[in-house]
Amino acid sequence: MSSKAAATLLGILTIALYSGLGMAAADPYQLNLQAPQSIIARETYDQHMMLLWICLAIFIGVFGVMLYSLLNHRKSLGYKAANFHHSTTVEIIWTVIPFIILIVMAYPATKTVIAMKDTSNPDITVKVTGYQWQWGYDYLVGEGAGISFISRMSTPQAQIYNTEPKGEHYLLEVDNPMVVPVGKKIRVLLTANDVIHAWWMPVFAVKQDAIPGFIRDVWFTADKVGTYRGQCTELCGKDHGFMPIVVEVVEPAQYAQWVAKQKAQSAKAVVDVNKVFTLDELKTEGEKVYAGNCVACHQANGQGIPGTFAALDGSKIANGPKAEHINIVLNGGKAGTAMAAYKHLSDVEIAAVVTYERNAWGNTAGDVVQPSEINAFRK
Numbered sequence: 001m002s003s004k005a006a007a008t009l010l011g012i013l014t015i016a017l018y019s020g021l022g023m024a025a026a027d028p029y030q031l032n033l034q035a036p037q038s039i040i041a042r043e044t045y046d047q048h049m050m051l052l053w054i055c056l057a058i059f060i061g062v063f064g065v066m067l068y069s070l071l072n073h074r075k076s077l078g079y080k081a082a083n084f085h086h087s088t089t090v091e092i093i094w095t096v097i098p099f100i101i102l103i104v105m106a107y108p109a110t111k112t113v114i115a116m117k118d119t120s121n122p123d124i125t126v127k128v129t130g131y132q133w134q135w136g137y138d139y140l141v142g143e144g145a146g147i148s149f150i151s152r153m154s155t156p157q158a159q160i161y162n163t164e165p166k167g168e169h170y171l172l173e174v175d176n177p178m179v180v181p182v183g184k185k186i187r188v189l190l191t192a193n194d195v196i197h198a199w200w201m202p203v204f205a206v207k208q209d210a211i212p213g214f215i216r217d218v219w220f221t222a223d224k225v226g227t228y229r230g231q232c233t234e235l236c237g238k239d240h241g242f243m244p245i246v247v248e249v250v251e252p253a254q255y256a257q258w259v260a261k262q263k264a265q266s267a268k269a270v271v272d273v274n275k276v277f278t279l280d281e282l283k284t285e286g287e288k289v290y291a292g293n294c295v296a297c298h299q300a301n302g303q304g305i306p307g308t309f310a311a312l313d314g315s316k317i318a319n320g321p322k323a324e325h326i327n328i329v330l331n332g333g334k335a336g337t338a339m340a341a342y343k344h345l346s347d348v349e350i351a352a353v354v355t356y357e358r359n360a361w362g363n364t365a366g367d368v369v370q371p372s373e374i375n376a377f378r379k
Contacts, residue, residue: 034202037228037249038220041205043112051105058101116205119219122187124180130190130197130210130232132340133239133296137178140189144259147266150344151176152292153242157300160242172229177246180222181255187219194332194340198234201247209234222249237338238308239296273347273375279359279368286356289349293342294357302361309338313361322369325354326377343378347371 036042073079124142128135131150139147154175158164167173180186190199192210200207204220222228230245250258277285291300298304302313312318317325329350333339342350351369358365 036205037203037223037226038205039223040112040116040220041203043108043115044205047105047108047112050108054101054105116218119187119217121185122219123184125187125189126178126180127189127191128178128199128210129344130192130194130199130236130243131344132194132237133232133243134293135199135243135245136193136344137176141187142184143181143256144262147259147262149176149262150292151178151246153244155242157295169229171242172231172244172246174244174246177227177248179248179250179255179258181252182222182225182249184252185219185221187217190216190218193344195236196234197232197236197243199230199245200233201228201230201245203228203230204247206230207233222247225249225251242296271346271348271371273371276370277348277351277368279355282352282355282368283359285348286352286354287360289345289353290356290360293345294353297338302357302363312357313363315363318357318363319365322354322358322367322373323377325358326350326369326374329354330374330377347374347378350374 033045033048036045122141124144125140127138127140129138130136134150134152136150137148139145151174153171154173155167155169155171156164159166159170188199188206188208190208190210191214192212194212196212197210198207199210199218201220204222206218206220208216208218210216226249228247228249230247232240232243232245234240236243290298297309298312302311304311310317317328328339330341330343332341345353348371351371351374354369355367357363358367358369
């Protein structure tokens with residue numbers, strides 16, 4: 001045996017060994033789906049495996065016959081080629097058998113697809129809105145109704161720029177995860193604020209596009225407590241790869257505690273729009289808002305990305321009339337630009353970030369924008 005053939009055989013045996021050991025030396029999800037955690041996900045997984053076995057059987061059958069024919073009917077053995085035109089019986093067989101296989105595959109798949117679309121009688125309904133590049137969660141129906149928050153990726157920039165080691169959940173961690181109780185039917189209403197996004201949670205077999213101007217829905221019922229991770233799976237712009245999804249499934253009692261805590265925090269966070277803040281207060285809050293929403297495009301130093309995202313340091317907008325600056329933050333840039341609208345932020349957050357941008361880096365406008373101005377501008 002040549003060295004090349006031996007190396008090829010060794011590679012095949014290595015792959016087979018790893019497969020037999022459950023991919024102990026590789027990513028467990030490298031060659032298969034994630035372990036299902038809902039009834040729809042289990043049905044999807046089982047059908048996926050059934051189809052793979054059917055494909056394997058067809059592969060062995062077809063290529064087995066081909067290999068047998070090549071080896072036993074070759075000219076070197078003196079075999080004489082047959083001379084025939086067609087066989088009605090064979091044609092019927094090779095039509096009927098694939099038809100039966102398709103029915104065997106289609107029947108359970110159709111039942112699962114129909115079940116996927118049945119979003120009736122949910123215990124909890126959550127509206128999920130895709131933004132560039134974060135997710136908004138609004139609990140609409142059921143325990144927790146009235147809770148709203150933004151979920152952003154929490155992976156440190158230092159890990160992204162390789163100045164410190166990657167964490168265990170690199171690019172798959174958020175500051176505010178979606179929290180749901182185990183065993184409850186969760187209906188998810190999906191839409192988007194700017195471009196098309198997609199909400200993908202593989203362990204629940206949920207993947208649905210979030211389209212601006214449309215509401216689409218999916219559902220899941222988590223089987224067991226745990227933290228599950230997904231991502232946006234629709235190319236949605238520069239930071240498409242930086243808007244993960246995290247769903248925490250907890251016991252009902254723990255969920256009730258979470259709901260109470262969220263509502264208490266929401267009540268505490270309510271600020272009178274007529275409250276007057278100092279420049280330092282607005283700059284401090286604005287720096288946090290900027291880091292969570294603007295830094296990816298305009299950079300921490302305000303220099304932007306030449307040719308793609310405008311610099312804020314020294315810009316005409318950040319040093320010009322306040323109304324123009326507020327308008328572009330609230331409603332986004334002109335058509336054809338990459339600037340997204342941020343009207344989903346609170347009046348305080350927008351006032352703070354505009355004030356920060358007008359008084360950071362080399363910008364010395366020296367003025368402040370109060371929440372009352374944002375509130376009046378919305379009207």
